[in-house]
Ligand SMILES: Nc1ncnc2c1ncn2[C@@H]1O[C@H](COP(=O)(O)OP(=O)(O)OP(=O)(O)O)[C@@H](O)[C@H]1O
């Protein structure tokens with residue numbers, strides 16, 4: 001479990017964030033012609049469809065000419081490789097133990113997708129220290145300029161890994177299904193991200209609703225409660241309806257967008273991907289903040 005000390009370190013970092021002069025200097029150094037769009041796909045409850053959404057959005061975005069990197073940030077139980085039917089030789093556990101660097105382990109998926117695979121069944125990966133996570137993000141930062149979009153597939157829940165990877169992104173997309181438990185857990189996740197990490201903007205993707213009306217109701221329900229109790233804003237980003245083709249394609253270890261490109265779910269993925277590539281990216285400098293923090297922290301640790 002992450003210690004109180006590490007939490008305090010993050011809080012101290014929040015103060016650094018307010019140092020505008022320093023931030024401006026870091027931004028100058030890191031300014032990119034077209035900044036990579038960093039999107040975390042996350043959820044409070046498990047099994048709501050994050051990995052399928054990341055993989056299919058990544059595929060649809062790649063097909064339309066974007067250079068996409070998928071970061072499987074479900075570090076202990078990564079399974080994006082299973083979903084894509086690929087068997088990477090190395091994964092992030094090899095990066096953590098120093099055997100490989102991030103660029104060594106990136107593998108190709110369908111439609112030229114780039115995948116950063118996680119390990120499965122290595123318990124230590126679920127409880128990385130802050131230093132280990134920052135070291136990994138620093139390594140990732142050195143390759144990120146090559147990509148238009150980085151999609152982060154987080155684990156479910158409110159572990160330190162999940163919270164950290166969410167705060168590293170420019171945009172946080174929360175996946176929720178119509179189940180009350182999923183809605184409650186999405187609320188809890190946004191509450192923690194807002195109160196402890198000052199994240200105020202979220203995009204909502206409703207998955208596995210039976211109708212678009214039901215999906216809209218899920219958004220309204222969540223929005224009503226958050227408006228009442230939290231100082232955050234939730235944008236309804238879109239919905240993917242319950243579609244048997246998703247289950248079928250998972251069994252075949254193929255993407256539904258590849259296997260059944262005109263089914264309901266695949267059409268929704270294409271719509272969401274288009275929305276991502278046409279909307280202006282959310283301007284937020286979290287990635288730079290994280291990297292700045294990483295550098296400072298590492299320096300202090302030397
Ligand atoms: N739109 C959908 N229609 C039908 N079934 C779906 C849909 N989306 C997801 N599923 C089913 O839900 C299962 C879980 O999906 P997925 O693995 O993407 O969830 P997850 O949120 O990544 O889970 P975890 O929290 O364990 O990482 C899929 O294997 C699939 O069977």
Ligand SMILES: [Mg+2]
Pocket residue numbers: 050051052074153154
């Ligand atoms: Mg998953």
